[in-house]
Amino acid sequence: MTTIFDDPDEFSEDQLSGFLALYADRLRGVPGGVVSHRTSGAQPQVAVVIGGGSGHYPAFSGVVGPGFAQGAVVGNIFTSPSAAQAYSVAKAADQGRGVVFSFGNYAGDTMNFAIAAARLRKEGIDTRIVLVTDDIASSDEITQRRGIAGDFSVFKAMGAAAAEGLALDEVERVGIASNAATRTLGVAFSGCTMPGATEPLFSVPDGHLGLGLGIHGEPGIRDIELMRAADLADLFVDRLLVERPSGESVRVAPILNGLGTTKYEELFLLWRHISRRLDEVGIELVEPEVGELVTSLDMGGVSLTLQWLDDELERFWRADAYTPAYRKVAAPVAAFVLPAGDDIEASGDVDAPPASDAAMALGGTVREAFGVMHDLLRREEEALGRIDAVAGDGDHGRGMLKGIGAAVGRVVRVDERAGGAWLLSRAGQSWAEQAGGTSGVLWGAALEALGTSLTDDRDDYTALDVVNGVDAFAESIVDLGRASEGDKTMLDALLPFARALRERVEQGVSLAEAWRAAAVLAVAAAAATADLRPKVGRARPLAEKSLGTPDAGATSMGMILTVVGDVLSTPRKSSTEGEPV
Numbered sequence: 001m002t003t004i005f006d007d008p009d010e011f012s013e014d015q016l017s018g019f020l021a022l023y024a025d026r027l028r029g030v031p032g033g034v035v036s037h038r039t040s041g042a043q044p045q046v047a048v049v050i051g052g053g054s055g056h057y058p059a060f061s062g063v064v065g066p067g068f069a070q071g072a073v074v075g076n077i078f079t080s081p082s083a084a085q086a087y088s089v090a091k092a093a094d095q096g097r098g099v100v101f102s103f104g105n106y107a108g109d110t111m112n113f114a115i116a117a118a119r120l121r122k123e124g125i126d127t128r129i130v131l132v133t134d135d136i137a138s139s140d141e142i143t144q145r146r147g148i149a150g151d152f153s154v155f156k157a158m159g160a161a162a163a164e165g166l167a168l169d170e171v172e173r174v175g176i177a178s179n180a181a182t183r184t185l186g187v188a189f190s191g192c193t194m195p196g197a198t199e200p201l202f203s204v205p206d207g208h209l210g211l212g213l214g215i216h217g218e219p220g221i222r223d224i225e226l227m228r229a230a231d232l233a234d235l236f237v238d239r240l241l242v243e244r245p246s247g248e249s250v251r252v253a254p255i256l257n258g259l260g261t262t263k264y265e266e267l268f269l270l271w272r273h274i275s276r277r278l279d280e281v282g283i284e285l286v287e288p289e290v291g292e293l294v295t296s297l298d299m300g301g302v303s304l305t306l307q308w309l310d311d312e313l314e315r316f317w318r319a320d321a322y323t324p325a326y327r328k329v330a331a332p333v334a335a336f337v338l339p340a341g342d343d344i345e346a347s348g349d350v351d352a353p354p355a356s357d358a359a360m361a362l363g364g365t366v367r368e369a370f371g372v373m374h375d376l377l378r379r380e381e382e383a384l385g386r387i388d389a390v391a392g393d394g395d396h397g398r399g400m401l402k403g404i405g406a407a408v409g410r411v412v413r414v415d416e417r418a419g420g421a422w423l424l425s426r427a428g429q430s431w432a433e434q435a436g437g438t439s440g441v442l443w444g445a446a447l448e449a450l451g452t453s454l455t456d457d458r459d460d461y462t463a464l465d466v467v468n469g470v471d472a473f474a475e476s477i478v479d480l481g482r483a484s485e486g487d488k489t490m491l492d493a494l495l496p497f498a499r500a501l502r503e504r505v506e507q508g509v510s511l512a513e514a515w516r517a518a519a520v521l522a523v524a525a526a527a528a529t530a531d532l533r534p535k536v537g538r539a540r541p542l543a544e545k546s547l548g549t550p551d552a553g554a555t556s557m558g559m560i561l562t563v564v565g566d567v568l569s570t571p572r573k574s575s576t577e578g579e580p581v
Contacts, residue, residue, distance in 0.1 A: 008196025032085025104147025137212025
């Protein structure tokens with residue numbers, strides 16, 4: 001409930017007066033809204049003028065300043081500003097290079113801003129209009145959708161474009177492109193209360209949430225059962241991915257937006273799940289924003305906005321801005337020296353637990369194997385990405401390189417006397433932590449399982465010990481991934497390899513020779529996945545499209561098994577009798 005006010009009918013004007021008194025050093029009030037002071041020595045630029053009703057702070061007046069809007073038209077609570085107000089603010093903001101009005105797609109706003117634009121044009125001020133239509137819940141027809149938190153994304157793009165000195169046509173084009181790339185879905189937990197009112201504009205039944213909220217006190221399109229944070233994250237991501245604009249971008253500028261009374265800690269908790277989920281589906285997150293950016297008085301609710309970025313939109317999203325409510329300055333962030341992903345844990349990893357001589361020798365083999373794997377995946381990153389892009393999102397090569405890079409980073413930071421089993425386990429943890437995605441989790445768990453199987457207290461390691469470790473490696477992927485041979489996954493290369501390796505070793509073939517022969521079979525089995533249809537994973541919806549192309553995970557598995565076989569061809573000597581590894 002809004003409890004601090006004098007006359008409820010004057011709430012909008014009174015709060016704006018206080019806002020202007022607070023930020024007089026950077027803004028000035030004009031009839032109908034606020035305008036940014038000019039920056040000393042700055043060249044004239046296109047005036048991006050945004051606006052709508054009050055009650056949405058930081059939108060709209062809170063994002064007026066360099067790198068963002070040049071002016072904001074401020075209407076009454078949840079009410080469109082008048083045409084006269086829009087005209088007044090635009091006249092004050094105009095720097096001789098034209099004006100772009102931008103606002104959410106609501107009937108009152110579109111009428112009043114259109115009237116103001118027509119009047120400005122008659123006076124020789126070229127004026128354009130960019131509507132924001134990001135709310136996927138409000139209509140199946142994109143042009144009929146409302147503008148909600150995506151306002152922020154579109155305004156930011158145009159403000160940055162104007163700050164770069166782009167001409168009016170280009171700023172308008174950027175705004176249209178930004179809107180076309182932006183999608184939002186929101187949910188409400190409770191309604192908002194107007195100043196002076198005793199009851200909220202709507203209520204949500206106990207144990208439910210309103211799916212598809214508006215930002216003017218509108219309830220959700222329908223009520224659904226309240227859910228855990230992880231499930232809400234899945235709901236947001238899944239629905240927004242269905243609405244993904246056409247194009248090949250996997251980069252997004254996300255906004256997790258609180259509507260007024262949802263705590264920041266709740267937003268952070270929810271973001272934990274959303275970011276993980278987006279990473280799992282191969283989405284690259286670019287400077288996410290989590291907080292209150294487009295609110296609705298004291299509404300309890302949250303929305304997720306995804307703007308799909310090309311190079312130009314990413315540049316504008318990353319661009320500096322300085323406003324009362326939002327400040328982004330790249331230079332200080334760029335100056336930070338980021339630690340390696342495992343620096344904190346690595347400080348404790350330097351003192352590895354005691355290991356036998358055989359385990360230390362195995363550690364040398366592990367280091368060498370990871371080195372050749374790293375070289376291989378660096379060479380093949382692009383090729384693996386192309387294979388994966390046929391029915392996936394093209395990130396397999398990048399993810400595998402990130403995983404092996406994390407593993408190598410872990411093993412090179414510890415004492416050379418560390419045992420091989422301990423190195424495998426720690427490398428697996430780093431792989432899973434840093435690579436993300438399905439393959440990252442599976443490879444990380446599999447390496448840990450291999451390390452657990454081998455242990456560092458043995459006096460020697462026989463070929464059969466390695467075979468058992470390979471089986472543990474494979475079983476962990478089967479158990480965790482819930483896939484089977486024939487599902488068009490990495491298992492289609494790994495399981496034939498494991499069977500062939502065991503068969504040859506049990507026949508008395510040396511480990512190196514058995515490994516090389518089994519690796520040949522793995523490569524052939526990976527190639528044969530071209531004739532399979534995926535039954536699990538993200539490629540399953542595009543099963544027919546994947547026909548004729550081998551599975552990327554199976555392909556990389558065959559490659560890795562081959563180069564590891566080359567390492568095993570020059571075995572390190574064990575301290576005891578038996579076939580050394």
